[in-house]
Amino acid sequence: MAETLRRPEHRYGNRPTMKDVAARAGVGLKTVSRVVNSEPGVTPDTERRVQEAIEALGFRRNDSARVLRKGRTASIGLVLEDLADPFYGPLSRAVEEVARDHGALLINGSSAEDPEREEELVLALCARRVDGLVIVPASQDHRYLEPELAAGVATVFVDRPAGRIEADAVLSDSFGGARDGVAHLIAHGHRRIGFIGDQPRIHTAAERLRGYRAAMAAAGLAVDESWVSLGTTDAGRVEAAATAMLDAPEPVTAIFAGNNRVTVTVVRVLARRSRQVALVGFDDLELADLLQPGLTVIAQDAAALGRTAAEFLFRRLEGGPEAPQRVVLPTTLIPRGSGELPPV
Amino acid sequence: MAETLRRPEHRYGNRPTMKDVAARAGVGLKTVSRVVNSEPGVTPDTERRVQEAIEALGFRRNDSARVLRKGRTASIGLVLEDLADPFYGPLSRAVEEVARDHGALLINGSSAEDPEREEELVLALCARRVDGLVIVPASQDHRYLEPELAAGVATVFVDRPAGRIEADAVLSDSFGGARDGVAHLIAHGHRRIGFIGDQPRIHTAAERLRGYRAAMAAAGLAVDESWVSLGTTDAGRVEAAATAMLDAPEPVTAIFAGNNRVTVTVVRVLARRSRQVALVGFDDLELADLLQPGLTVIAQDAAALGRTAAEFLFRRLEGGPEAPQRVVLPTTLIPRGSGELPPV
DNA sequence: CTGAAAGCGCTTACAG
DNA sequence: CTGAAAGCGCTTACAG
Numbered sequence: 084m085a086e087t088l089r090r091p092e093h094r095y096g097n098r099p100t101m102k103d104v105a106a107r108a109g110v111g112l113k114t115v116s117r118v119v120n121s122e123p124g125v126t127p128d129t130e131r132r133v134q135e136a137i138e139a140l141g142f143r144r145n146d147s148a149r150v151l152r153k154g155r156t157a158s159i160g161l162v163l164e165d166l167a168d169p170f171y172g173p174l175s176r177a178v179e180e181v182a183r184d185h186g187a188l189l190i191n192g193s194s195a196e197d198p199e200r201e202e203e204l205v206l207a208l209c210a211r212r213v214d215g216l217v218i219v220p221a222s223q224d225h226r227y228l229e230p231e232l233a234a235g236v237a238t239v240f241v242d243r244p245a246g247r248i249e250a251d252a253v254l255s256d257s258f259g260g261a262r263d264g265v266a267h268l269i270a271h272g273h274r275r276i277g278f279i280g281d282q283p284r285i286h287t288a289a290e291r292l293r294g295y296r297a298a299m300a301a302a303g304l305a306v307d308e309s310w311v312s313l314g315t316t317d318a319g320r321v322e323a324a325a326t327a328m329l330d331a332p333e334p335v336t337a338i339f340a341g342n343n344r345v346t347v348t349v350v351r352v353l354a355r356r357s358r359q360v361a362l363v364g365f366d367d368l369e370l371a372d373l374l375q376p377g378l379t380v381i382a383q384d385a386a387a388l389g390r391t392a393a394e395f396l397f398r399r400l401e402g403g404p405e406a407p408q409r410v411v412l413p414t415t416l417i418p419r420g421s422g423e424l425p426p427v
Numbered sequence: 428m429a430e431t432l433r434r435p436e437h438r439y440g441n442r443p444t445m446k447d448v449a450a451r452a453g454v455g456l457k458t459v460s461r462v463v464n465s466e467p468g469v470t471p472d473t474e475r476r477v478q479e480a481i482e483a484l485g486f487r488r489n490d491s492a493r494v495l496r497k498g499r500t501a502s503i504g505l506v507l508e509d510l511a512d513p514f515y516g517p518l519s520r521a522v523e524e525v526a527r528d529h530g531a532l533l534i535n536g537s538s539a540e541d542p543e544r545e546e547e548l549v550l551a552l553c554a555r556r557v558d559g560l561v562i563v564p565a566s567q568d569h570r571y572l573e574p575e576l577a578a579g580v581a582t583v584f585v586d587r588p589a590g591r592i593e594a595d596a597v598l599s600d601s602f603g604g605a606r607d608g609v610a611h612l613i614a615h616g617h618r619r620i621g622f623i624g625d626q627p628r629i630h631t632a633a634e635r636l637r638g639y640r641a642a643m644a645a646a647g648l649a650v651d652e653s654w655v656s657l658g659t660t661d662a663g664r665v666e667a668a669a670t671a672m673l674d675a676p677e678p679v680t681a682i683f684a685g686n687n688r689v690t691v692t693v694v695r696v697l698a699r700r701s702r703q704v705a706l707v708g709f710d711d712l713e714l715a716d717l718l719q720p721g722l723t724v725i726a727q728d729a730a731a732l733g734r735t736a737a738e739f740l741f742r743r744l745e746g747g748p749e750a751p752q753r754v755v756l757p758t759t760l761i762p763r764g765s766g767e768l769p770p771v
Numbered sequence: 772c773t774g775a776a777a778g779c780g781c782t783t784a785c786a787g
Numbered sequence: 788c789t790g791a792a793a794g795c796g797c798t799t800a801c802a803g
Contacts, residue, residue: 098578100796111774116798124772141574146554147500148796151491152779158534158555167520167730169513169713176511179537188551190502191535193523207532210490211502230485234442347713354717369513369691370714373698386511444780455790460782468788492780496795 099140108136119144150212158188159396160208162201163219163242165193170343170366170385171219174241177389178217185397187214196285198222209236215396217241217389223284225250237399241392243286249407251399253392255383257287257365260414261294262301264363264381265339267416269302272425273337273361277310277328279321279349280341288313291341291365310335316344318351325352329360336426337361343368350374363422365414372419379422382415443484452480463488494556502532503740504552506545507563507586509537514687514710514729515563518585521733522561529741531558540629542566553580559740561585561733567628569594581743585736587630593751595743597736599727601631601709604758605638606645608707608725609683611760613646617681617705617770621654621672623665623693624685632657635685635709654679660688662695669696673704680770681705687712694718707766709758716763723766726759 346364690708
């Protein structure tokens, strides 16, 4: 009974510690530490005894304790919109690879496009003392991060810039990409072009809309506001928007879809219709080349975004203080058929 | 100079600690701890003074220290094949949601189908003292985990079972799904059916091949071994395999593709050919319904796999010791056209 | 080559 | 209601 009470409640399942190893090997704590960390200055014989004790006890160093003493956790946090979105898979993987090259682990979380959830996640990561953060922001206001930045948490924003603070950002050229895509439709004879995008508070959505307007203006085309629809990317909303544009008295003859979620739904809507409508989508999709007609897209390189952001982060972690930077990666127009259809 | 040397090298960017807060508020350390953790028994006035000090200093509790003392890290690890694979996105997200419901963070990593990398990752997570692990194994031999399991690290395998140890597993019905898919082709008149799958050491690949053979046998059809091709899922290998089967003197009239990576390549190969070949793929794909013909698949629910595995994990973490269990989730045949084409 | 002491930033157990 | 002491499992700085 007393025995039972004395046991320290089996923390971590009661794992052996360096102290246990030291006792079993008949050496001091520091010697065990030396062996575990492959530090020099241990006799082969001593080392062997320590190794045996480690094997026998099934010892594995507790990195939580190590981290507390050393000051760096060798982990970084990645907060994005939705891990399940095919756009973020390659981005996450790229961040992971860079982290791995630097001996760091990746803690991953989805904000679900909810600013409060983003903040909650980011601050939880700060409390865990991640060395740095890569953030695809949902929030518009990152002043909550100021104390953390001041305390030295390296932070790089990716896909969208930070709100109301100065911070590094790695972005795709949303404006230029959308402008090029819409200009492509115009070049193929379209005059009435619809734009269906994500919520306007999202930076990329606003930039792509700006690109759409710029292309229309450059061609001297007035935009009827009924051709523009911004909102959530759920299928019902997008379907309603597309249907309205297509069933108007003067229907659009082409649609520019603001991101991969929107494109998927628009393709489905168009597939059910007989009249031919041109389509260019922002973001590439797997199998896009196999649709009939092939899907013309403005492709961005999600892996390059992630890689660039993570490399930036580690450079910050190592390097001296410079002013925040912004990197913009180019997009690529991939014509496959749907964007080259003439107006009916 | 002496000043400089005395500074503790700006660990964590020199963040304030509870001790600093206590000093500033003129209270004891434990009182700060009470306020930070919303424990009862603090006068409103004292609490206010502490809160002010927290604000002023930009204090945020260091969870690394907390974890060391408390024994649980409130984090779980997820090791899978490739974060960038569209199959694993929804699975990861589902694990994340369950973790979040339990107040835990997710540390995520890709094994890249490399057993050594899996082991390295898993052991790094154990050293960080994650409370539990969800593993999509690349390795065939998990005896390296035995000391960790003995030490109480809860572990659930998902998508594929553990090798050479007893452990919980949540799987899809690979055997039954493949058998049903092949039976579906047979029911549509096919006799010469190809099977292109992943490497045979991967459990799901072996099970799906077994399902293929079972369906053929059940229909009294002999399998010509030139119809079966297992190996990596890179496009070159799969394309060569498909081409060989289709260009043989007695070509296959239908192909069963062992997973989403294989299916994508086979669809591309078939799209370039004039002769009509039936196709059923294991795993659903976005846009599969929009191909011509629509792609018939055996769908598995990746999110359900992740959710079930994570819920299992937390039940283990809370509950008493039971024998390892295996859960098998059903698959769904979704006919869309490609699997219903008759043989030529 | 080796080890005892102090400390990382918290929480626990206890005493006032 | 409040706080001093001990301890979580390591590493650091130092002494032998």
